[in-house]
Amino acid sequence: MAGKILENLQKSRPVVLLYFDLVKFHEVEQVSGSQAASKILVMFKKSLEREIPEIFPGIEILAVENLWGDDFVVLLAMEGKPEHGELQKIAVTSRIGISAR
Secondary structure, eight states: OHHHHHHHHHTTOOEEEEEEEOTTHHHHHHHHOHHHHHHHHHHHHHHHHHHHHHHSTTOEEEEEEEEETTEEEEEEEOSSOOOHHHHHHHHHHHHHHHHTO
């Protein structure tokens, strides 16, 4: 992921790093096993790939990575540099949009 961040920054392409804490994910993995956990990860990634373009028009998903347990990061690349107010709207919208579905 660090390589993707550096590559995009060298191209003067802004990147966004989103942090997600999937509630109870670690418990699902412990109770149901790694196969069930893998299915959840696939569903989570597909959901992000479907929802993020609606929330962030013109954004490319570069990576979805599991940090540990139920903590994940999503790396996005943007075209152009958004203004501060736009970033605030994105933060609020993504929290509401993703958690509401």
